[in-house]
């Protein structure tokens with residue numbers, strides 16, 4: 001049996017898609033979370049000074065959230081099934097990761113935070129979602145890349161979960177994507193995981 005250890009802050013953002021993949025696949029792993037205060041000590045142990053990092057037995061550590069989810073997706077049958085379909089999955093994963101990072105996570109002034117949230121939504125997030133909604137609807141698929149759940153659906157659910165911390169109603173403009181998120185959250189293993197996961201601000 002392979003030993004997996006996922007190293008990430010005690011937050012969701014870029015670490016959570018891998019945790020959701022492990023949950024959906026029902027595969028055991030060590031969910032190694034750490035606090036901000038521990039980062040200076042941990043950072044030099046990581047390959048490129050960033051997390052998440054996935055440790056797989058005694059193999060060299062795997063960094064970059066996109067590489068981690070693509071690997072786990074393939075390993076656990078949550079990939080898209082062909083090189084091109086996997087490339088589309090990766091395209092979407094990186095696209096919502098890019099715009100999700102523009103939210104004002106660390107802003108403490110509530111007025112400024114509301115302004116920056118509005119700017120991130122209007123200028124970056126909503127245009128991406130509008131395009132995804134249009135393509136998803138036109139494709140007539142059950143999931144973002146084809147007929148079966150892939151890692152990108154889990155990543156997308158996490159992206160929407162994070163955006164909803166900033167604006168609870170943003171998905172109402174995108175009903176097909178909203179329905180997809182509800183289907184993902186209702187999957188038995190995901191539902192069980194969400195009921196028990198440690199509460200974190202984002």
Ligand SMILES: N[C@@H](CCC(=O)N[C@@H](CS)C(=O)NCC(=O)O)C(=O)O
Nearest residue numbers: 013014049050051052063064065066
């Ligand atoms: N492109 C990388 C970005 C990794 C990244 O920036 N991780 C953040 C946490 S979300 C981090 O390590 N921050 C600590 C730091 O930069 O010192 C990925 O997707 O994994």
